[in-house]
Amino acid sequence: MPNIQHSYYPQSGRVVILGGGESGVGAAILASDKGFDVFLSDMGALAEAYKETLQQEQIPFEEGQHTEELILNADLVIKSPGIPEKAPLIQQLRKTNIPMISEIEFAAQYTDATLVCITGSNGKSTTTMLTYDIFRHAGTNVGVAGNIGQSFALQVAREKHDIYVLELSSFMLDDMHHFRANIAILLNITPDHLDRYNYDMNLYVDSKFRIIQNQQAEDYFIYCADDEEIVKGLERHQTAAMALPFTQEDTTAIAQGAYIDEQKKLIINIPKRETFTMNIEELSLQGKHNVYNNSAAGLAAKAQQLRNSAMKESMQSYVNIAHRLEHVACIGGVTYINDSKATNVNSVWYALESFSPDIVLIMGGVDKGNDYDMLRDLVKSKVKAIICIGKNNGRIHEAFESDTEVIVNSASMGDAVEIASHIAKKGDTVLLSPACASFDWFKNYEDRGDQFKDAVMAL
Template sequence: MNQSQKHIDRKRLVILGGGISGMGAAMLGAQKGYDVFLSDGGDLGSAFAKALQKHSITYESGGHSMDKILDASLVVKSPGIPDTAAMILKIKSEGIEVISEIEFASRFTEENIIAVTGANGKTTVTSLIDHILNVAELDHTTGGNIGKSFAQQVFEGESENRLLEVSSFQLDGITSFKPHIAIILNITPDHLDRYDYKFENYVASKMRITMNQDENDYLIYNIDDIAITDAIEKLDIKAQLIPFSMERELKTGACLLDNNIHINTHNSVFTMPTEKLSIKGKHNTANAMAASTASKLLQIRKETIRQSLTSFEGVEHRLENVLKINKVQYINDSKATNVNATYYALDTMEQPTVWIVGGVDKGNNYSELYSLVNRNVKAIVCLGEDNSKIVEAFGNCVEQMVETSSMEDAVRVAYKLAQAGDNVLLSPACASFDLFKNYEDRGRQFKNAVRGL
């Protein structure tokens, strides 16, 4: 029996990475009759270890035992492990299939999948659709790149609809994952360090969301985004194309008409005044368009969609108003881990702004922020281990720039620089891993520091 045949005949599942997605895949694998082994190169949290023990799943942490890993018939890897990692290349060279957790979960469900991707806005759109589905009392689960993993959802039981936020890293590991409704919000340079610093590789990764769709499925996409429209022209997409636009009038799809969101699908029209949206800013109008279009395709009543769009409260760490102190508004936008997300944030600032920026640079081009910084930013507080690129980019744009290396220090400096009527905005444009566990940790530390002023 050759090596690849051995892998087909047995059901030994190896999970690489013990995070939320790995735990979900491990429990689902055990439920479906696999002999499961989980291997985590770092420290496995005590709660995760207890969950694995409860389900009698064998595991290791603090390193990888290649002999045990290469005994797999199937490997599910964490989105954080790149395809170029030596371990992954070795596994694939042995003829063992390596997939992502969303691909693994999708093999055990025929349910309706709504999947949202994009460089920016995907958490807001996923959360907004979730809110609409809750108001409509539609049977669904929500998760993926946020909240519960897809595998965890499938493990816990059936549901008519699976709403998922999906990242490019998750899409890289799919072969048959097939959403009924796929949404691509935008594609701007992000995570280029994982894609050989080639934007076209990142675009190709995002477009995988539609690769298995057929003519009964829908692709909702931003027709204003040149990267998306160019990709659509080159690809043989089978899904029904539903565009949305902030810039042009569309006969089919979603657009702006006389300050109203106007959506026409299947000869049925939905309208909603933009002034009644609970979340403000041009980018959020586009987000509302995408979420409303998906909800309309799910045949949710128009009045329910309108009601939901007026009552949605937004997402933590995304332009989140924290406190107003001495007439200065403190805003937490820690989720802005790339330049494009920060562009949206700076564009919504209507008062002079003290901007807290910095972290792990992922190949950022800051030049597109110059006009907004010149217009809206009065002072910059750098927050990172290495602020040289930010200092070089914006040193001539503002009169005051201060370097800091802790959140408490950054907030104290911003407090001194701000005057009544100003904003203090944390919108880092960078990943958080130099000083924080993740963007959530960074955002919570910001809120705690503000509350401690």
């Protein structure tokens, strides 16, 4: 299934990269390798490792500012997904005829690899890494990139894989126009990042469905048939690709896709492929949400005709990624779980659904317009205390003050863990699952999770 990405953008001239993180530096290296005149600009400070790389590659850059005369003369702009559309420089660029795209779209022009692309509000990283693990276990020449790992552009420049598994956020998809996913996976759509979409859920749904734009008849679209927003979105978003739904609600055989039968077996059925069957109790990742993740990853593997034995071995042995329901320690009979990657309410719902009472929940941070109502029943039935982190947690107090006996604020992650350790009893779970962005107290969700793990190990 070749993925020839037609070139809709300049193939020479001046390329300006906005943002000097993993994505931006990778794009700069690929552009330089392809003979462009490259300049990288970042409004913030660049990490030392990235500065050293740019210097070694002899790529000019600036940090701490955007010099307009060095940017507005570009033939092509590659924008970091983290830069919001309302940023003044982006607004200024939109008034010009300079094309502005993502690193993913830029890199896709220079590879004919098969692209397995995964998006959704929750479970993207787990499904991406599980899919990558299955493909790697099956012996394929596969890379993993996008919102995870080493940048796609850098791998296209220096590694050359036959298959790439790409985790794509809505922000990335917003700057992708002619990109084509050979296998597109849409896991779920729940309210998230609505501040970037004018608090309009339809705009966010439309962003997620961009993953199927430009698909052709020989491609595959894998999606959750149980997700209300996806089902509604399908009414206004069509694709020529073969549709492969996955479900847990319809226990009868479906013509093609994945479902759970009455014997609790995962059935994956694609025309002209050997049917895959596996007892869900054998999956290494347990919980309803992980059955969905395995269904999606399994469909992608089966679409590529990977062996059932390789799929099953990987699904039985896969270990979850850091910061996503990551077991940290069991101290005094109390289990500590790091779910720092849970930056929205739906992710916290999945986390709470995965554990038995009693849970001491550490949550809070930069609220993105969260609606906490969906958590209320689980908090009532499973959570014995909530410990808030972050600068302003008034909305968490308002949401749950009548649903749990204890809600307290903390002064630091160390303080939060210390409080949790005094509240939790043998058999309880202390769960860091914030539902919020991290950048008030922490560099990013990884830093938040690492501080949690350090604090637990210091008990």
